[in-house]
Amino acid sequence: MRINRKTLLGLAVAAVAVPAAIAVIPNASAATLPDLLPLTVTNNSGRTEAVHLYVLGETGGKLGYVNEAGTFTAWSGGANPPVPAPDVSIDGPADGASKTIEVPKGLSGRMYMSFGDKLDFRIAENNGLVQPAPWAGGDANSDILFDWSEFTYNDSGVFLNSSQVDMFAVPHKVSVTGADGRTATTGELKPGGRDAVIDGLKADADFSKLIQTRSDGTVLRVLSPGKGADAGGFDPNYLAGYIDEAWAAYESKDLTVKPFADQPGKVFQGRTSGAVMTFTDSTGAQVATFTKPSTSNVWGCDGNLGAPNDLVVGPIARSLCAALQRTTLGSLSEEPGTDPSTFYRHDPTNDYAKLIHENMIDGKAYAFAFDDVANQESLVHAGDPTSIGITLTPFH
Secondary structure (H helix, E strand, C coil): CCEEEEEEECCCCCCEEEEECCCCCCCCCCCCCCCCCEEEECCCCCCCEEEEEEEEEEEEEEEEEEEEEECEEEECCCCCCCEEECCCHHHHCCCCCCEEEEEEEEEEEEEEEEEEECCCCCCCCHHCCCCCCCCCCCCCCCCCCEEEEEEECCCEEEEEEEEECCCCCCCCEEEEECCCCCCCECCCCCCCCHHHHHHHHCCCCCCCHHHCCCCCCEEEECCCCCHHHHCCCCCCCHHHHHHHHHHHCCCCCCEEEEECCCCCCCCEEEEEEEEEEEEEECCCCCEEEEEECCCHHHCCCCHHHHHCCCCCCCHHHHHHHHHHHHEEECCEEEEECHHHHCCCCCCCCHHHHHHHHHHHHCCCCCCCCCCCCCCCEEEECCEEEEEEEEEECCCC
């Protein structure tokens, strides 16, 4: 995944959407990129509730928010315990209308959207932001219909993605228009796609536990399996048997990992001995070892699958996590697999990610942290953007 979900002052206090894999590498058009990039939010949801928008992020090492005109203000006045943040919401468009917000260059963050009620944000010590976390007990936002998209706008252009890494809630697509006038769009559900995802998960005894419904019958969201396990409603060892099987598959044969599509000669070979998979490079030198991960490590792509920002261990870890999420590890001799028809075919598998991808028009989604492995992510990019867009699409 291109978003580094760092935490500040504990798990509940997160820096918003700082892409770690996107370096600030000036391109030919960097000098001409506008200081403010228009973000147009269009409401085609079919819903009648008021929409509230929040543009939150980080720039120059400070966390803060942006108003409609694109002015960034750093958070201040944080405390322990965290105190309510000021209301920095922007009135969103009514159904059938649009609203344009300016995004300043140098900002990495999220645009939250909520229907009906406004969101509750808190400011902690050192002015870290406590964001909505409806998988956590007692979260003040648990009965609000909301979601977010993630973005970075810098000298490399703009990167904008929808995200289902934590939850699947509000259907929306993202787009970018470049200087040539062409618009790229992704993240759009098929007609009836939201219902298809929810109904498909309802039919499974395990995954149905991830669905959160308000007292008025509104399906607010589906939690990702990892967040569902954190909330205590999903089997924390759901993938354990499959992980054992996949890990053992390479005791007698090599796993070839080619993590860079543009560097096919960069090859690593892995072999399992007990609980440890050891990788060597083309010279035979040992370059990485991984202890067999837990289900939690797979859902989070962390712990034993932690991916440092380097050119060896991190790329191998990303490939392993994507393969375990897609349940191709063990059946393929080379990872990452690039054929989506081979994904999610094992039982058990990540039905959450499977159904979301199946119900996207272009098949692209960010259903887990490294869903960008093999370019399966719902992300648009332009090095010379003139505008970006987020469209709230029909719920049914």
